[in-house]
Amino acid sequence: MSTTSFAGPIKAGDILNTIGTTLSDDVANVGFATMVQVYSLSQASADPRWTDIVIPANSQITRMAFLITTAGDTTSINIGRYDSVSTSYSWFAETVVSTAIGLKEVEGSDVTDASRWKDVGNKDCQITATWTDSGSSSGRAMLIVEYIQNNNLTA
Amino acid sequence: MAANSNPHDNTYNSTTFSGPVKAGSRRQPVPTYDRDTVPGTVAVTALPNAGYAICSQSAAIEQTSSSESVNNIVLPSGSMIISIQIIVTTAFDATDDKDLGVCSSPEGDGSVRFLGGYAKLGVVGVYDYGDNSNWTTTTFTDYYANRWKDVSYITGVVAGDSVDIRTDAGPGGSQTGRAILTISYIPGLHLLT
Numbered sequence: 401m402s403t404t405s406f407a408g409p410i411k412a413g414d415i416l417n418t419i420g421t422t423l424s425d426d427v428a429n430v431g432f433a434t435m436v437q438v439y440s441l442s443q444a445s446a447d448p449r450w451t452d453i454v455i456p457a458n459s460q461i462t463r464m465a466f467l468i469t470t471a472g473d474t475t476s477i478n479i480g481r482y483d484s485v486s487t488s489y490s491w492f493a494e495t496v497v498s499t500a501i502g503l504k505e506v507e508g509s510d511v512t513d514a515s516r517w518k519d520v521g522n523k524d525c526q527i528t529a530t531w532t533d534s535g536s537s538s539g540r541a542m543l544i545v546e547y548i549q550n551n552n553l554t555a
Numbered sequence: 556m557a558a559n560s561n562p563h564d565n566t567y568n569s570t571t572f573s574g575p576v577k578a579g580s581r582r583q584p585v586p587t588y589d590r591d592t593v594p595g596t597v598a599v600t601a602l603p604n605a606g607y608a609i610c611s612q613s614a615a616i617e618q619t620s621s622s623e624s625v626n627n628i629v630l631p632s633g634s635m636i637i638s639i640q641i642i643v644t645t646a647f648d649a650t651d652d653k654d655l656g657v658c659s660s661p662e663g664d665g666s667v668r669f670l671g672g673y674a675k676l677g678v679v680g681v682y683d684y685g686d687n688s689n690w691t692t693t694t695f696t697d698y699y700a701n702r703w704k705d706v707s708y709i710t711g712v713v714a715g716d717s718v719d720i721r722t723d724a725g726p727g728g729s730q731t732g733r734a735i736l737t738i739s740y741i742p743g744l745h746l747l748t
Contacts, residue, residue: 401574401631401743405582414566424562435578436637436741454604465637469700474582500694503638503685503703526599526644542704544637546609546635549578551624 409433409549432548434462443472443539446531448489448531449478456549458508461517463546464493464506472498472531472539479506479543480528481520486540489528492516496538498531573744579605582624609637611739616655618647618724618732623660623667628738628748632712633745635671636703639684642690642718647676647732653725654732657684659718664711671699673725677731704738705747 415432420426439451455461464479476495491512496504511517531539561567582605585597594599614626630636630698639657647654653673660667672690674682685703701708706718726729 402572403574403577404572405577406580408578410578414563430562431680433578433608436607436609438637438741438744439633439745452602454581454599454602455606456604467637467700467703469697474611487595487716491744500695501697501700502687503700505683505685522602524602526602533581542635546637549605550640 436546437532438541441541443531443533444537448528451527453527455520457524458550458552459547460551461547464502465541468501470540471501472533473536474532476531479524576608577605607741613737616736617736618730622723623721630706630718631742632715633707633743634740635744636740638739641682642735643676643679645733648728649725650727656723661711668709707748
């Protein structure tokens with residue numbers, strides 16, 4: 401199975417520019433393909449752990465979730481960012497419950513700062529994670545991050 | 556213009572690739588680096604930032620008396636399922652709320668392998684099948700999770716074979732339930748196989 405790669409965002413739609421006010425005729429209808437990166441997390445690894453997930457600058461995060469295949473022995477995972485210039489962490493989400501197998505969506509009170517989801521910033525963003533190990537180191541999960549590449553939102 | 560015709564019929568083209576589609580300005584992997592050192596030993600500006608375009612397939616589902624209804628959803632070998640959505644347009648009413656299970660039945664295996672429990676779809680709406688709190692049996696087992704992680708992990712799937720997705724409506728009720736099943740996935744990751 402071969403892979404096809406592009407440098408920039410992938411978009412689709414047959415009206416590229418808005419030049420009028422008539423829908424289906426001259427109002428742009430182009431949308432972005434949603435992108436995804438995944439990484440296998442282990443509770444046994446030292447914190448903070450780097451993931452292989454690097455989000456292109458100015459992207460919009462649309463979803464974070466964990467596919468937990470082995471439940472952890474503590475209650476929380478934090479998902480952070482690294483801005484490549486400091487050791488500080490600005491969390492996308494904190495204390496996500498990880499003690500049950502299944503698909504755990506990051507939502508509501510898990511989200512630390514919605515503005516970081518709106519735009520990851522003007523540098524590429526390497527995702528970090530912390531998963532506190534209280535002894536058994538048993539937890540295993542796939543971190544799923546979905547995003548719109550270089551959406552560059554301002555609001 | 557006929558009813559329900561698409562105004563873009565003459566301009567829509569479909570672009571098809573045999574494998575995954577990726578996008579990002581850097582795509583080449585960096586040799587193993589130390590993930591435990593802060594800040595990182597490799598600048599983020601040198602790391603690959605390409606992600607996968609999410610693929611989705613949808614099919615119309617009916618609540619029928621026969622189990623394992625065949626759909627038109629077939630996933631490439633080694634795909635990772637990242638979400639399953641059910642849009643219920645007509646409520647289901649199977650006995651004991653066992654309205655719809657999502658499963659596969661690998662060729663030559665003869666057994667039904669579920670991706671989760673039976674979802675309760677008794678009200679029109681949009682459902683996340685991954686939300687096991689809406690199952691009749693709420694336990695999300697490790698074998699469900701590993702089948703999402705890599706569909707080729709499903710027992711009976713031959714290495715390299717595509718995986719057909721089926722649904723199983725529980726017995727009973729008026730069998731009038733109707734829905735659209737959508738599976739989103741990353742093709743060909745092969746995380747477990």
